Amino acid sequence: MVKRFHMKDAAPRITPMHASLHLHEAQEGEGMADQKEYQELIGSLNHAAVYFRPDIANAVSNLARYL
Numbered sequence: 001m002v003k004r005f006h007m008k009d010a011a012p013r014i015t016p017m018h019a020s021l022h023l024h025e026a027q028e029g030e031g032m033a034d035q036k037e038y039q040e041l042i043g044s045l046n047h048a049a050v051y052f053r054p055d056i057a058n059a060v061s062n063l064a065r066y067l
Contacts, residue, residue, distance in 0.1 A: 001044050005037075017059035025066060039067055 002008055026032050042064050049057040 001048070005041050005044075016056040017062065023066065024061060042067060 002010070009034065012017065045060045047054065049060045
């Protein structure tokens, strides 16, 4: 998954997502992520959360709201 989504240089973190991180839908004029790639990434992370990494389930759920 790291190789597939080009995250080889990502820094590891103790907690999957900072509790005070404020997420919002993209506004007009902001850069948009590729929708299909985002869906694939969230799906892959969800699979990992269900089978291997229950500690990231909350963060994945928060990110999935923006599918």
